[in-house]
Amino acid sequence: MELTFAKFSRENNLSVEDICRDFYLNNRETIKIKKEAVAVKNLVTILNTTLRLSNEMGFQSMTLRDLSRESELSMGALYNYFQSKDELFKIIHLNGMKLITNILIKQIEKESDPDQKLRKAIRIHLYLSEMMPQWFYFLYMETKNLKKEDRKIPIESELYTERIFIDIIEKGVESGTYLNREPLMTASIIKAMLQDWYLKRWKYTKRNVTVDHYALFMIEFIESYIKS
Amino acid sequence: MELTFAKFSRENNLSVEDICRDFYLNNRETIKIKKEAVAVKNLVTILNTTLRLSNEMGFQSMTLRDLSRESELSMGALYNYFQSKDELFKIIHLNGMKLITNILIKQIEKESDPDQKLRKAIRIHLYLSEMMPQWFYFLYMETKNLKKEDRKIPIESELYTERIFIDIIEKGVESGTYLNREPLMTASIIKAMLQDWYLKRWKYTKRNVTVDHYALFMIEFIESYIKS
C-alpha cells in the first residue's frame, strides 16, 4: 500500500507556528517583543499575510502599507518583528527552504530499496508542496528579490534536491533496478515535474486532478523510461 | 534526418527589429516619433535593455532611471515610445506571445504524421526559447505585473500551446501510433519540460547540455511512455 496524501497530512503537522517559534527563539536579540506567545502569534500573521499578498501581486509590489492593512498590525508594530522589508524576505526564504529540505531528507532516509525510495521521494515532495503551496510558490518565483550575494542559496537548494534524485537513480542502476539512461537528465526532469505541480496549481485544480493522481502519473511516466 | 538547432536558426531569423517595426506601424498615433528608422532603432534598444534588466533584477525592481541609464536614452526620450511603465510591460508581453505562438503554429502545420509532428513541435518550441531566452523567461516570470483584467492572457496562452500538444497526441492515439495513456497529463508534462529548458538555462549550460541533446532526451522520454 503506497503512501497517500491523506495519510501523509494526517501524520505530519506542518504548522507555520513551528517555523515562527523557531525563528523567534533564534532571534530574541533582534526581535523587540519579549512575550513569546504574542511574538509567535503576530509572526504567524505576518508570514501568512506576506505569503498571500506575494502570491497575489508579487513581493516587490506588496508595500508594507498593504501588509499593515491586511495583517491588521500598524507599520510601527511590523517593524518590531523585522528590521527591513528585505529582512522579511530573507526570513521567509531561508526558514522555508530549511523546513522543506529537512522534512524531505528525514522522510526518505527511512527507505532503502531504490524503487520504493524514488516513489517515496516523489510523493513526499508533492505532498509537501500541496500542504504549503504558498511557500513553494514564493520560494520559486521570488528569488529575484534576493541580493546578489544571496543568489547562490536557491541555486544550491535546487541542486541539492536534484542530487537526492540523482543518487537514488544511480543506486537503482547499480542494483539493476533501473536501466542506465541518463540519471542526471532524468533527475532534472523529475524536478521540473514536481515544480509544475505547484506552479500550475490553478490548472490542475480546474481539471480535478488530485495530488495522488499526479503522483501516480509521474511515477508511471518516469518508470516507463528508466525501467522499460 | 531530424531538425537541428543550427539548421533552424539558420532558416529563421527572429529579429527583435521585426517585432519593433510591427509594433511601430500599428501604433503610429501613440508613438510621438515620426521617422520610422529612428523609432525602430530606439525601440529595439528599449526592448532589449528592458529584457536584460528584467532578467537580472525583475521588471518591478527595474526603475525607468535604470532603463534610461542602460539604454542611453533620457527619461524624456523613453516616454516618446510608451505612455507608462505599465504600458512598456504590456508591449513586451503581448508582442512576445504573439510572435512565439505564430511561429510555432506555422512551423508545425507543415507536418501531418503525428509522430513527426510531436517531435517537430517539441524541437521548434525548444529552439525558439533557445533563440529568445530572455523573452521566454520574461513571459513566464513576470506575469504578476499584469493588471487583474489581463491575467487571463498568459493563462490562455499556456492552455493554447498545451492544446497543440494534446491534439497531436490524441490524433496519434486515433491512428494507433500512440497508446491511450492520459493525453492531457502527458501534454502538461511536455509543457513543464519545455519550460524547464529556459527557466533553468544556467544549469544546463554549466553541464554542457545542448538544446539538441535536451530535445532528443525529451523525445525519448515521452515516447517511452506513450509508445511502449
Added chain:
DNA sequence: GTCTATAGTGCGATAGAC
C-alpha cells in the same frame, strides 16, 4: 527628437506619545 529640471506621489523607515 532629445534633453534637463522638476512636479507630485507614495514608499520604507522611525520617533515619540500612549
Added chain:
DNA sequence: GTCTATCGCACTATAGAC
C-alpha cells in the same frame, strides 16, 4: 507592545528649453 505622525527619499511622469 502598539499606535499615529512624519521624515527623507526615490520613483513615475511631464513641461519646456534646445
